[in-house]
Amino acid sequence: MPKIIDFKSRVVVNSRGEKTPEAEVYVTGGVGRYSAPSGASRGAFEAPVFPAGGLGEAMKILVQDVRPKLIGYEYSTQEEIDGFIRRLDGTPNFSKIGGAAAVSISIAAAEAAAKNMGIPLYQWLSGKEKISKLPLPLGNVVGGGKHSLGRASDIQEFLAVPLNAKSFVEAVFSLLSLHKRLGELLADRDDFFVGGKNDEGAWSCSLVEDDILTLINSAVDFVRAQTGIRMGLGIDMAASSLWNPNLKLYVYERSNVLRSRDEQIEHVLSLIKNFDLIYVEDPLNEQDFQGFTEITRKTPKTLICGDDLYVTSISRLMLGTSEGAGNAVIIKPNQVGDLWGCKQAVELARERGFKVVVSHRSGETPDPHLAHIAIGFEAEMIKAGIAGGERVTKLNELIRVEEELGSLARLASIWN
Structure with missing residues (x-):
């Protein structure tokens, strides 16, 4: 002991x-x-x-x-x-x-x-003698919102996840190829692009959201042609940052657009349909459980993930999961303050049929522990970024664990 x-x-x-x-x-x-x-x-x-x-x-x-x-x-x-x-x-x-x-x-x-x-940290956290499930990497390729400055998009994160990689290392390398190719495309298409990155190592650009998603799709097609890896696209709207409670409107300052609650829901549904998004995080503000339920019901093939909605809180998860507010949850240890609180939230989410996404923060540290937390909690995905030393420490640790597990290692699936 x-x-x-x-x-x-x-x-x-x-x-x-x-x-x-x-x-x-x-x-x-x-x-x-x-x-x-x-x-x-x-x-x-x-x-x-x-x-x-x-x-x-x-x-x-x-x-x-x-x-x-x-x-x-x-x-x-x-x-x-x-x-x-x-x-x-x-x-x-x-x-x-x-x-x-x-x-x-x-x-x-x-x-x-x-x-x-x-024993490995992930084994201590899981409480199991053997564990083999590794999370899929969900990578932030273009960033905006509170993680970026200047002319960047109002949407906080544009994301991609490899869907048919045979190993974690193959998945990570495909994301790196996507990130690199996207940088090349941005340099060609965005007159203001100078290779800048935001807090999480994602590219910062001045393009509007539809153009960004179109360009990401082009980069995805390029990577698939080179590697055979299919990618699913996603966004983190961080909509609580857009919501103005006094105006009762979603304020897109950089694109100079105001949207009512109903207009925001229609906008989200349109983005999902037009760009075949498989993941949308925080599409509405952190109090709109009913709105999350509506979007989830209308998009059964998309993960609707709560971050600010749930803040790794078991009490908020009990409320929201009972209403079907989403079908996935972000787990961030510092939101709740300890690992035991995280584990309780994960167990409740699983009971209610939710997928688990263990996530970094924009102000990260070089510690690799998040990799072990994702493995120990058997998360379907890990958001750890793609570029930057504090991001790749997590990815490299997962590569090492995969090597240690050998033939036992298997990648998680985001589908049942």
């Missing part, structure tokens, strides 16, 4: 140059380390990133209050260590120490326990 013999914390930086907490948990037989990522487009119902006093207050609490209580603590499950941290915090949503500090402890403690037991 792991016993914590020391705990350290420090301030480091994420990929966006923002300060973030890092935790180190020392147990007999190993040490776990994790630095918390941060999102630019955050749901209103996520755990607060920091306590009221900010990062400085969080670090003070970690040193003065948390460290003395952690040292000497023994735990045999993730539920035990996360429950202990929740009791130390004493609030329903980690508002005392902040979600960033809480998730850094949770994941560092998980890694430390896995090292103590001599």
Whole structure:
């Protein structure tokens, strides 16, 4: 049983140059380390990133209050260590120490326990002796919204997922080919394109959304001709960022368009039909469960995924899944503050027939742990980006795990 013999914390930086907490948990037989990522487009119902006093207050609490209580603590499950941290915090949503500090402890403690037991992190998280399912990579190829500056699209992410790759490494390499080809096409078609990338390593361009999707389809056809890999297209609309509650309209500032709720639903349905989208994330604002249900019912061959709608919250999932609000859910550990909360959300989503997509944040860190979280939770897909060091650490870790699993490894499917 792991016993914590020391705990350290420090301030480091994420990929966006923002300060973030890092935790180190020392147990007999190993040490776990994790630095918390941060999102630019955050749901209103996520755990607060920091306590009221900010990062400085969080670090003070970690040193003065948390460290003395952690040292000497023994735990045999993730539920035990996360429950202990929740009791130390004493609030329903980690508002005392902040979600960033809480998730850094949770994941560092998980890694430390896995090292103590001599097993991979994903095995500790799954609780299973053998696991072979690897997630499909869902890659962000063009970006806009809060992840980009300037003339970029109002839609936050334009995505692609390989559908018939024989291995994870083949899937990743096909996405890299798509990303490269798309950059070449953008350089030819967009007069303002200078090779810029956004927070998540996706291309930033000044084209309108229909032209972007048309160009991505051209790049997909090129990659398929070269490799035989078929791609499915998707978008993350991050519609809560577009929604103006005072006007009660979706405001597309960069394209100078206003849409009512009904017009937004029709716009989403039109994009799905015209571009054969297999994945749409957050098509409506984070309170519109009924609208999600309507879109899901009308598009049975498309994954309608909730991120800001669900924020990895079991209570919101209980509400939304009972109404059929979507058929897939984003899982982000820092939204809820610990791994046990994530696991509860995953289990409920599976019970209700939802697909699971484990996701990075726009302000990421170089830690590879998200790969193990996706495997341990047996996610159908992982959103980890395609380009950028903090993104490829996750993809490279999955490539290594696939190699270790050998003939046992199999790619997940997004269809039943």
